[in-house]
Amino acid sequence: MRLASKRVPPPGTALGDVTCPTPDFGHIVASRPLDVRAPRTGDELRDIVAVAGPQGVPVSARGCGYSMYGQGQAEGGHLIDMRALNAVHRTADERTLVAEAGATWRDVVRAALAEGLAPPVLPDxxxxxxxxxxxxxxxxxxxxxxxxxxxxxxxxxxxxGTGEQVTCSRRHRPDLFDTVLAGLGQCALIVRATLRLVPAPALVRRYRLHYTLPGPYFADQRRLAHHDHFTHVSGQARPALAGAWDYVIEAVTPHTGRLPPDDAALTDGLRHDRDVEEIEDLSYAEFLHRMDRDERILRVTGEWERPHPWLTLLVPEAAAVSFVPTILADSGQQGLRTCGTVQLRPLDSGRLRAPMLRKPAGEDLCLVSLMRTAPPADADAVRQALAANRELYERARELGGTLHAVSAVQMTPRDWQAHFGPAWEGFARAKTxxxxxxxxxxxxDLWP
Ligand SMILES: Cc1cc2nc3c(=O)[nH]c(=O)nc-3n(C[C@H](O)[C@H](O)[C@H](O)COP(=O)(O)OP(=O)(O)OC[C@H]3O[C@@H](n4cnc5c(N)ncnc54)[C@H](O)[C@@H]3O)c2cc1C
Structure with a gap:
């Protein structure tokens, strides 16, 4: 297996030995762009790409640099800093908003909540x-x-990539629209997007339900995901005593305050430990910003700046019930106990519509994210984590699982071809x- 086609420093050297002017959140891959450009308009971006194409100069957009494995770097090319393209504005249609590609979801949430609206799905x-x-x-x-x-x-x-500036949608140039969303920036760079919004609740009630066994945890998490009242459902595995792991579901139901949810009815029949259940009300804004505090802490402790060899897999849920505990018991994954978070999301395949996303067969899926930190200045530890990621990816594939492309996994063009499967030929045609x-x-590293 090739671990070093990207510029991961050789064994025995520290990561800091390769100086990267533009590290990403992963702090693993180091590339040297030719230059960094910061277009302020779509026209300026178009001009850069139109000139770079015939010269064969690589171009990568960089939003906020939260890639784990160099996905947004531009070795020898133009790194496009998108942050100047960050306007967010309302449209004539009350239920949509236009966001430029360099805006953050914080910017979007601020603008949408001011109108009592929010995107239906937001990253954590x-x-x-x-x-x-x-x-x-x-x-x-x-x-x-x-x-x-x-x-x-x-x-x-x-x-x-030909320098053409196009507005596309499901009706107009749908082929391009479909290759752009979840399309890994392969056919076009996004300048701005029109986002559909839904009414935002004033308050949400958050239930944190604790489990010691994976079976009841996965069964209840699925049950809550099918429950009409719960708009947000996700879970985590957390280290427990004596090498064990516990599981926590976080489920959220919106409410107005005047008519609070009936906790007994909503949690009826669930098999969590009722002595330690946590139930609290938050404003929707507080809930959406729930990771801000974690980020502040991780920045203070220095964890934020460490290497992040994260792995995210989509696995059939029926397989996840045994796959997840096996991973957690694996000696190669023990680092997750001390500096990591294991996130488990229930998903319904039919709701995941962007055609470029590769997902397992079957309806009930689980997104498994192993979000770990490696010690700084220790390339060997990073290599071991990358090797462990690759091994877990292979195991997940045997179960019908797929990779979420944000992961730190060394992939070759042949691996990508297998990843895209029947969609590969169409993708290659669109690329051409x-x-x-x-x-x-x-x-x-998608193409030979
Ligand atoms: C703390 C943390 C929490 C996260 N939580 C979630 C989560 O809940 N859900 C989730 O799905 N992901 C999550 N992620 C992953 C993260 O959202 C993705 O890696 C995302 O792609 C990062 O976008 P970025 O602009 O910050 O990163 P960048 O590294 O700047 O960009 C990511 C990729 O998108 C490309 N790109 C950037 N801008 C454009 C553009 N305008 N047009 C085309 N391509 C572009 C880049 O070239 C690169 O390949 C999380 C990451 C972190 C660090």
Missing amino acids: HLGASVGGTLSTGGFGASSHRYGLVADAVSEVEVVT QYDPHRILTRGY
Whole structure:
């Protein structure tokens, strides 16, 4: 297995030995762009791409740099800092909003909540850019109900690899629309997107339900995901005593305050430990910003700046029930106990609509995210984590699982071809049509 086709420093050296002027959140891959450009308009972006194409100069957009494995880097090319393209404004249609690609979800939430609205799905961390999230699909705690963040996009303006500036939607140029959303920035760069909004609740009631066994946890999490009242459902595995793991469901139901939810009815029949259940009301804004506090703490402790060899897999839920406990018991995964978070999201396949997303067969799916930190200045530890990620990815594939492309997994073009399966040929045709010079977003190593 090749671990070092990307510029991961060789064994025995520290990560800091390769200086990268533009590290991403992963702090694993180091690339040197030719330059960093910061377009202020779609026209300026178009001009950069139009000139770069015939010259074969790579171009990658960088939103907020939360990639784990160099997916947004541009070795020897133009790194496009999208942050100047960050306007968010309302449209004539009261239920939509236009966000430029460099805006963050914090910007979007601020503008939408001011009107009593919100996107139906938001990533947990609101610091990522709109363009970066839409290009990878975007999962959130309400994905079981509303699909991907990208599934709420009704129109998108892009610049293709040929330097063409196009507005596309399900009706107009649907082929391009479909290859852009969750399309890993391969055919076009996103300039702005029109996002559908839904009414935002004033308050939400959050239930944290604790389990010691995976079986009841997965069964109850699925039950809550099918429950009409719960708009947000996600879970975590957490380290417990004596090497064991506990499980926690976080389920959220909106309410107005005047008519509070009936806790007994909503949790009736669930098999959690009732002595330690946590129930609290939050404003919707507080709930949406729930990761801000974690981020502040991780920044203070320095964890935020460490290498992040994260792995996210989509697994059939029936397989996840035994796959997850096996992973957690694996000696190679013990680092997760001390510096990591294990997130488990229930998903309904039929709700995940962007065609470029690769998902397992079957309706009930589970998104398994192993979000771990590696020690700084220890390339060997990072290599071990990458090797463990690759091994887990192989095991997940045997169970019918797929990779979420934000992960830190070394992938070859052949791996990507297997990943896209029957969609590969159409994807390759779209790449040839829209990015014939193959300059866009090379950080994924998608093409030979
Ligand atoms: C703390 C944390 C929490 C997270 N939580 C979630 C979560 O809940 N759900 C989820 O789905 N993901 C989550 N992620 C993953 C993150 O949302 C994705 O990696 C996302 O792609 C990051 O976008 P970015 O703009 O910050 O990153 P970048 O590294 O700047 O970009 C990511 C990718 O998108 C490409 N790109 C950026 N802008 C554009 C554009 N305008 N057009 C085309 N391509 C573009 C880049 O080239 C790169 O390939 C989380 C990440 C972190 C660090």
